Amino acid sequence: xxxxxxxxxxxxxxxxxxxxxxxxxxxxxxxxxxxxxxxxxxxxxxxxxxxxxxxxxxxxxxxxxxxxxxxxxxxxxxxxxxxxxxxxxxxxxxxxxxxxxxxxxxxxxxxxxxxxxxxxxxxxxxxxxxxxxxxxxxxxxxxxxxxxxxxxxxxxxxxxxxxxxxxxxxxxxxxxxxxxxxxxxxxxxxxxxxxxxxxxxxxxxxxxxxxxxxxxxxxxxxxxxxxxxxxxxxxxxxxxxxxxxxxxxxxxxxxxxxxxxxxxxxxxxxxxxxxxxxxxxxxxxxxxxxxxxxxxxxxxxxxxxxxxxxxxxxxxxxxxxxxxxxxxxxxxxxxxxxxxxxxxxxxxxxxxxxxxxxxxxxxxxxxxxxxxxxxxxxxxxxxxxxxxxxxxxxxxxxxxxxxxxxxxxxxxxxxxxxxxxxxxxxxxxxxxxxxxxxxxxxxxxxxxxxxxxxxxxxxxxxxxxxxxxxxxxxxxxxxxxxxxxxxxxxxxxxxxxxxxxxxxxxxxxxxxxxxxxxxxxxxxxxxxxxxxxxxxxxxxxxxxxxxxxxxxxxxxxxxxxxxxxxxxxxxx
Amino acid sequence: xxxxxxxxxxxxxxxxxxxxxxxxxxxxxxxxxxxxxxxxxxxxxxxxxxxxxxxxxxxxxxxxxxxxxxxxxxxxxxxxxxxxxxxxxxxxxxxxxxxxxxxxxxxxxxxxxxxxxxxxxxxxxxxxxxxxxxxxxxxxxxxxxxxxxxxxxxxxxxxxxxxxxxxxxxxxxxxxxxxxxxxxxxxxxxxxxxxxxxxxxxxxxxxxxxxxxxxxxxxxxxxxxxxxxxxxxx
Numbered sequence: 001x002x003x004x005x006x007x008x009x010x011x012x013x014x015x016x017x018x019x020x021x022x023x024x025x026x027x028x029x030x031x032x033x034x035x036x037x038x039x040x041x042x043x044x045x046x047x048x049x050x051x052x053x054x055x056x057x058x059x060x061x062x063x064x065x066x067x068x069x070x071x072x073x074x075x076x077x078x079x080x081x082x083x084x085x086x087x088x089x090x091x092x093x094x095x096x097x098x099x100x101x102x103x104x105x106x107x108x109x110x111x112x113x114x115x116x117x118x119x120x121x122x123x124x125x126x127x128x129x130x131x132x133x134x135x136x137x138x139x140x141x142x143x144x145x146x147x148x149x150x151x152x153x154x155x156x157x158x159x160x161x162x163x164x165x166x167x168x169x170x171x172x173x174x175x176x177x178x179x180x181x182x183x184x185x186x187x188x189x190x191x192x193x194x195x196x197x198x199x200x201x202x203x204x205x206x207x208x209x210x211x212x213x214x215x216x217x218x219x220x221x222x223x224x225x226x227x228x229x230x231x232x233x234x235x236x237x238x239x240x241x242x243x244x245x246x247x248x249x250x251x252x253x254x255x256x257x258x259x260x261x262x263x264x265x266x267x268x269x270x271x272x273x274x275x276x277x278x279x280x281x282x283x284x285x286x287x288x289x290x291x292x293x294x295x296x297x298x299x300x301x302x303x304x305x306x307x308x309x310x311x312x313x314x315x316x317x318x319x320x321x322x323x324x325x326x327x328x329x330x331x332x333x334x335x336x337x338x339x340x341x342x343x344x345x346x347x348x349x350x351x352x353x354x355x356x357x358x359x360x361x362x363x364x365x366x367x368x369x370x371x372x373x374x375x376x377x378x379x380x381x382x383x384x385x386x387x388x389x390x391x392x393x394x395x396x397x398x399x400x401x402x403x404x405x406x407x408x409x410x411x412x413x414x415x416x417x418x419x420x421x422x423x424x425x426x427x428x429x430x431x432x433x434x435x436x437x438x439x440x441x442x443x444x445x446x447x448x449x450x451x452x453x454x455x456x457x458x459x460x461x462x463x464x465x466x467x468x469x470x471x472x473x474x475x476x477x478x479x480x481x482x483x484x485x486x487x488x489x490x491x492x493x494x495x496x497x498x499x500x501x502x503x504x505x506x507x508x509x510x511x512x513x514x515x516x517x518x519x520x521x522x523x524x525x526x527x528x529x530x531x532x533x534x535x536x537x538x539x540x541x542x543x544x545x546x547x548x549x550x551x552x553x554x555x556x557x558x559x560x561x562x563x564x565x566x567x568x569x570x571x572x
Numbered sequence: 573x574x575x576x577x578x579x580x581x582x583x584x585x586x587x588x589x590x591x592x593x594x595x596x597x598x599x600x601x602x603x604x605x606x607x608x609x610x611x612x613x614x615x616x617x618x619x620x621x622x623x624x625x626x627x628x629x630x631x632x633x634x635x636x637x638x639x640x641x642x643x644x645x646x647x648x649x650x651x652x653x654x655x656x657x658x659x660x661x662x663x664x665x666x667x668x669x670x671x672x673x674x675x676x677x678x679x680x681x682x683x684x685x686x687x688x689x690x691x692x693x694x695x696x697x698x699x700x701x702x703x704x705x706x707x708x709x710x711x712x713x714x715x716x717x718x719x720x721x722x723x724x725x726x727x728x729x730x731x732x733x734x735x736x737x738x739x740x741x742x743x744x745x746x747x748x749x750x751x752x753x754x755x756x757x758x759x760x761x762x763x764x765x766x767x768x769x770x771x772x773x774x775x776x777x778x779x780x781x782x783x784x785x786x787x788x789x790x791x792x793x794x795x796x797x798x799x800x801x802x803x804x805x806x
Contacts, residue, residue: 422671425664425667425668425671426668426671428657428660428664429657429660429668429671432657432658432659432660433655433657435619435655436651436655436657437668438619438638438639438640438643439617439619439639439643439648439649439651440643440648440668440669440671440716440720441640441643441644441671441672441720442640442668442671443638443640445638
């Protein structure tokens with residue numbers, strides 16, 4: 001075989017497509033149209049798989065094969081044929097009366113339908129081979145494109161996929177803005193005309209911006225905007241977008257954005273512990289729970305608490321949200337220090353395991369029968385009072401969204417100031433070398449406790465809004481998965497990076513909402529995206545300057561300032 | 573420092589060491605590998621606990637204090653192998669050195685005086701410490717320690733891993749620092765260079781002081797080299 005790499009990539013590609021089919025994803029995706037009557041999501045995914053593995057084939061190929069169209073076509077065709085042949089074998093087995101589904105539950109008639117695009121297995125083989133070959137050739141061609149046509153292709157594909165997949169998010173938003181949607185969408189999928197129009201629009205805008213040298217430069221062409229005031233104007237536009245967002249579309253949008261805001265708070269808190277101080281905390285959910293339960297205990301109608309009769313409490317709430325909030329902060333800081341104190345001597349993996357344990361302890365305690373009179377056991381605390389804001393008690397997600405955003409901004413400000421303060425520097429030194437940091441006068445004990453306390457305080461703010469949002473606090477919301485999700489927000493965005501937390505929250509919390517209709521498969525896709533981002537950008541999406549240096553330490557050092565650049569020739 | 577016994581875990585490294593450094597003096601502590609030189613410095617700074625005996629600074633006992641508190645009393649160390657914060661910039665390393673100080677303008681002017689002592693560092697102010705050459709790293713480690721405005725400077729093997737010409741430069745710098753009135757205790761294997769700038773010297777062997785004398789007398793003493801070979805009875 002002259003192109004072993006291409007064949008290998010193709011075989012893997014075929015296996016991936018078969019896997020996606022066998023777990024039932026293609027079947028589920030086939031129910032989702034991207035463009036009405038033209039393209040369904042299962043086809044998009046298959047095409048993408050062929051395309052990506054053809055690109056892999058090129059990555060592995062050397063010499064002439066690295067540029068020849070043949071490499072991609074071989075890889076794509078092999079992938080298509082592999083898929084098709086296995087599908088035929090499976091169908092023959094099914095025809096012969098073998099109970100394939102006893103092992104592969106999802107190999108149903110709908111599986112064959114989805115993977116052969118509604119034809120029969122034999123025609124399916126031909127179709128898959130052709131699609132594979134075309135996508136392989138496309139991959140080869142794509143690599144040869146000049147930057148501009150390449151931008152056009154990416155823009156068109158990206159726009160159509162985003163608008164097509166996000167139909168259920170964008171339709172209410174457009175309607176909220178008073179824009180008719182009939183021309184663009186029909187039954188949750190793009191119309192052909194709509195797809196063409198938005199693609200053209202997107203390409204025109206993209207190319208225009210590119211020609212002007214980016215959005216910021218393009219903005220200076222607008223009368224009244226000069227390079228000196230472009231920053232505040234961008235800031236104002238951003239602020240308007242943030243403030244207006246919950247009014248566009250239904251409450252659903254405000255709800256999702258509120259959750260994103262909660263994760264920004266949690267992420268900022270954990271970022272202090274993990275990103276600044278370098279203490280890997282896997283039990284961060286503890287502070288989320290502490291915040292939620294303290295607010296719930298103080299503001300729920302006390303009769304809703306299981307133990308109300310024991311304590312002989314009146315049915316009125318003990319206090320309101322704004323009184324409960326500072327109490328919650330104090331409680332969280334105390335618990336942060338209580339959790340921090342015993343683990344001060346632990347480092348790295350050991351610290352992670354112990355904090356993981358603490359997170360579980362908190363969850364088990366609130367779930368326990370023993371503390372049921374206080375925390376209500378599995379049922380939790382119900383009838384948590386609404387938040388008094390703007391002159392009324394409310395649980396309107398839009399109002400809560402504003403409050404969460406306000407607290408997120410305060411936390412952003414504090415986190416930003418901390419980072420470049422003496423405290424931030426002490427944390428950075430401690431993260432690098434605890435012993436020497438002590439030798440410089442950094443009290444490791446003090447600064448570790450401070451990190452836990454600060455992290456706890458910011459994290460409990462997120463927790464405080466949670467029961468106000470849902471009206472209840474129960475143990476089901478405070479599982480290990482929350483700790484992992486928050487950690488993922490921090491790592492994905494870039495450890496120690498504040499903008500990273502915002503982007504990480506938007507992607508990790510917003511994206512699953514976009515994918516909600518795919519049910520259980522959404523975690524599947526989410527996982528695949530996480531893995532891809534971590535392979536392609538291990539330092540996170542918006543890395544902290546210092547962290548980026550750490551991960552690319554082995555790469556040649558780029559000059560950091562004019563002084564260095566000027567001095568370089570004289571280096572010995 | 574009086575009859576100090578210390579060690580790590582079950583093993584005792586120093587078996588009763590007594591040494592004195594007078595104010596303004598430069599004293600060197602000589603010895604071969606594993607003689608307990610570094611442990612002596614780490615004990616003074618409280619990184620290794622003192623088990624018996626006492627460590628005093630100007631008559632006040634400091635053994636038993638936590639490291640940061642000892643640093644706050646004016647003792648700073650230039651650690652073995654530099655141990656810079658490799659991923660932080662030159663400036664950040666210097667700022668960390670001044671961690672316990674509050675007076676911003678004074679810190680800024682001290683950074684400038686470190687730069688005037690080591691112009692090479694100024695050229696590299698935004699570069700991360702890990703990318704500096706060995707000699708530059710040693711300069712930065714010294715600069716970082718000076719930023720704490722110490723009255724006593726402990727130096728652990730400043731010559732380690734440096735080219736001979738750089739070793740000479742480093743010791744010239746140490747001499748300069750000493751002239752500023754800072755008390756220096758320097759631990760070295762390279763006896764000749766160290767004694768060249770020191771007022772007095774001690775020789776340590778397997779956790780005990782085996783010789784002490786003025787630097788000149790030690791240089792002239794033929795037993796010195798034998799002590800290194802471990803033939804001298806403690």
